Amino acid sequence: MSEGALPKEDAVLRVDDLQKSFGGLAATDHATFAVERGTITGLIGPNGAGKSTLFNLISGFYEPDGGTVEVNGTDVTGMEPYEVAEHGLIRTFQTPRKLEGMTVREAMLIGPRNQPGESFVNLFARPGTVAESESANLAEAERILEEFEIDHLATQPATDISGGQMKLVELARAMLAEPEVLLLDEPVAGVNPTLAKKLKEQVRRLNEQGTTFLLIEHDMEFVMDLADPIVVLDQGHVLTEGTPEEVRNDDRVIDAYLGGGT
Amino acid sequence: MSLVDDPRGALADLTRPEAWVLGVSAAFALFLFVSLLTGALGPSYFLFLVGLAGMYALLSFGLNAQWGFTGLINFSVAAFFGIGAYGSALMTASSSPIAGGFNPLVGLAVALVVAFVLALLIGIPTLRLRADYLAIASLGLAEVVRLIVLNERWLTNGSGGVRGIPGFFQGWPVLSTFPEAMPGLRLEVIPGSPVLLETAFWQASLNVLLVLMFAGAVYFVLHRAHQSPWGRVLRTIRSDEDLARALGKNTYSFKMQSFILGSLIMALAGVFYTHLNLYVGPGDLDPITTFYAWVAVILGGSGSNRGALFGGIVIVTIREGTRFLNDAAALPIDPAPLRLLLIGVVIVAVMRYRPQGVLPPQRELIWPSAVDGGGTPDTPESGVREQKGGGGDE
Numbered sequence: 001m002s003e004g005a006l007p008k009e010d011a012v013l014r015v016d017d018l019q020k021s022f023g024g025l026a027a028t029d030h031a032t033f034a035v036e037r038g039t040i041t042g043l044i045g046p047n048g049a050g051k052s053t054l055f056n057l058i059s060g061f062y063e064p065d066g067g068t069v070e071v072n073g074t075d076v077t078g079m080e081p082y083e084v085a086e087h088g089l090i091r092t093f094q095t096p097r098k099l100e101g102m103t104v105r106e107a108m109l110i111g112p113r114n115q116p117g118e119s120f121v122n123l124f125a126r127p128g129t130v131a132e133s134e135s136a137n138l139a140e141a142e143r144i145l146e147e148f149e150i151d152h153l154a155t156q157p158a159t160d161i162s163g164g165q166m167k168l169v170e171l172a173r174a175m176l177a178e179p180e181v182l183l184l185d186e187p188v189a190g191v192n193p194t195l196a197k198k199l200k201e202q203v204r205r206l207n208e209q210g211t212t213f214l215l216i217e218h219d220m221e222f223v224m225d226l227a228d229p230i231v232v233l234d235q236g237h238v239l240t241e242g243t244p245e246e247v248r249n250d251d252r253v254i255d256a257y258l259g260g261g262t
Numbered sequence: 263m264s265l266v267d268d269p270r271g272a273l274a275d276l277t278r279p280e281a282w283v284l285g286v287s288a289a290f291a292l293f294l295f296v297s298l299l300t301g302a303l304g305p306s307y308f309l310f311l312v313g314l315a316g317m318y319a320l321l322s323f324g325l326n327a328q329w330g331f332t333g334l335i336n337f338s339v340a341a342f343f344g345i346g347a348y349g350s351a352l353m354t355a356s357s358s359p360i361a362g363g364f365n366p367l368v369g370l371a372v373a374l375v376v377a378f379v380l381a382l383l384i385g386i387p388t389l390r391l392r393a394d395y396l397a398i399a400s401l402g403l404a405e406v407v408r409l410i411v412l413n414e415r416w417l418t419n420g421s422g423g424v425r426g427i428p429g430f431f432q433g434w435p436v437l438s439t440f441p442e443a444m445p446g447l448r449l450e451v452i453p454g455s456p457v458l459l460e461t462a463f464w465q466a467s468l469n470v471l472l473v474l475m476f477a478g479a480v481y482f483v484l485h486r487a488h489q490s491p492w493g494r495v496l497r498t499i500r501s502d503e504d505l506a507r508a509l510g511k512n513t514y515s516f517k518m519q520s521f522i523l524g525s526l527i528m529a530l531a532g533v534f535y536t537h538l539n540l541y542v543g544p545g546d547l548d549p550i551t552t553f554y555a556w557v558a559v560i561l562g563g564s565g566s567n568r569g570a571l572f573g574g575i576v577i578v579t580i581r582e583g584t585r586f587l588n589d590a591a592a593l594p595i596d597p598a599p600l601r602l603l604l605i606g607v608v609i610v611a612v613m614r615y616r617p618q619g620v621l622p623p624q625r626e627l628i629w630p631s632a633v634d635g636g637g638t639p640d641t642p643e644s645g646v647r648e649q650k651g652g653g654g655d656e
Binding site (some may be wrong): 059060061080081082083085090091092093097098099100101102103105106109110111113114115116117118119120123124127130131133135136137138155173174177 | 402486487489490492494497498499500501502504505506507509510511512513519523565583622623626627628629631632633
């Protein structure tokens with residue numbers, strides 16, 4: 001099986017021959033793969049394989065040296081992160097981002113895209129519309145918090161909750177942005193096993209409701225249980241892609257992880 | 263729940279810092295009132311101080327909209343203040359080397375337009391970069407503006423400054439002749455020390471009216487903006503710009519809006535100053551104004567509009583109050599230079615004991631009708647909390 005070989009008829013995200021180097025180091029080296037709509041696709045690879053760089057390239061935080069990124073059939077290569085997000089691709093970060101001085105539900109309310117109240121003029125010209133959408137967003141935020149079973153945190157300061165809860169809030173907030181494909185960067189890193197299990201259930205539930213996921217994760221048990229297919233990255237290029245079973249039994253993957261190389 | 267409908271409930275709703283500030287302010291107001299009645303404080307001078315306090319409040323409002331909301335570090339408060347002051351002075355003054363003689367409303371408009379353009383020009387190259395670049399560029403801008411004002415004599419009359427500036431209400435019906443038309447009043451509360459209310463007093467009260475209008479309008483705008491989704495994006499940028507970008511917010515545009523809004527408010531303070539002082543000179547652009555505004559915002563609590571108002575009043579109290587120190591207590595030294603020392607001591611004390619400022623934002627910032635009327639009747643309304651408002655230590 002060659003790289004990115006699985007047939008993808010309805011790809012929500014397509015990465016083609018993506019390249020990025022820092023100085024002399026090719027962090028992303030002609031990476032090609034696609035994410036099929038409706039899947040939970042895993043992205044694994046040893047430390048330094050270029051997973052986070054790839055995320056940054058896809059989401060517009062880095063500008064690629066070559067290659068293209070397509071979201072929903074639109075070429076988003078070189079666009080600003082906010083423009084990529086407007087095309088339906090939302091990402092989270094490896095370390096939860098802290099929002100000082102906000103309550104959890106305030107932090108949630110940043111999620112919805114294109115709120116009328118984000119226009120300064122609307123605040124004075126159309127306060128009624130702003131109030132309406134704010135009420136709707138608040139209700140939606142609390143509904144999602146309930147689904148995540150963290151609605152009791154709604155009025156807590158967003159900086160005073162545990163790391164695992166922050167990850168849950170981050171996932172919940174990303175859902176408010178109504179992504180077509182959601183990129184999760186190590187969703188369970190540093191999360192206790194109980195919350196990790198909860199996160200896994202949530203990702204699965206959201207996937208069943210129609211959200212496509214691409215996730216980086218080092219926790220093999222977590223990713224093998226959740227993701228199918230799995231893309232393996234090594235030294236910036238796609239080593240292989242397959243079901244968890246295939247990936248687990250692939251000698252090249254084992255070599256890459258153990259540093260066998262040739 | 264407003265103070266008018268339910269005063270007892272509204273008072274019970276206050277957080278501790280709010281109650282403290284309210285108490286101290288009330289005591290201070292009482293002290294001023296007594297000073298006025300006894301004639302220790304001249305009423306016209308008092309109103310001049312109120313105007314000055316309003317001006318500093320405007321400067322702090324402007325800086326708060328940049329630093330407090332969005333985390334933009336602007337060291338050119340004095341430049342935007344100066345643009346406002348000179349913009350309106352050069353348009354309206356009889357001695358103006360360029361246009362001159364226009365209605366103060368024209369001066370106001372010109373000052374705001376110039377400040378807008380300047381904010382845009384400085385924002386375009388710096389706001390895409392990290393926060394420190396704006397800080398550096400604005401520090402340079404402040405000096406550039408000051409030196410231009412000082413040296414371009416054909417434009418600004420150089421070190422001579424601009425004189426012959428009319429009051430803001432000159433040329434308006436009723437208001438332009440109001441001070442002369444009002445009768446002189448003589449109040450004698452304490453026998454032997456009468457309080458005289460004459461033309462100067464009525465003139466000063468017009469200035470107070472003007473600054474109250476400016477500050478009131480700005481407060482209304484900022485208060486609403488702060489509670490809105492717009493303000494929430496700014497606060498997200500302050501904490502973590504990448505998060506805002508990842509969630510689809512065009513942070514460059516939001517930072518630009520916040521920067522321009524703040525700069526316009528600072529220019530407004532300058533316009534008011536012009537018509538309060540009736541003279542502007544290059545000395546008004548000294549960087550000290552920038553640092554007074556910073557002290558006011560950090561002292562009041564970054565991100566809080568009420569805090570900015572409070573900080574502005576404290577600055578004027580310290581600046582002008584020290585003038586009276588010698589009368590009150592016979593000090594062996596001249597207290598005027600103590601002013602800066604005193605401000606330094608205050609800021610050190612605040613940083614040490616209350617780094618988030620005296621009155622940081624106290625409540626959740628969600629569009630009010632969405633919380634009260636809309637979706638969520640069961641949740642507690644005010645997630646009252648002590649928070650780390652970020653602030654001066656960054």
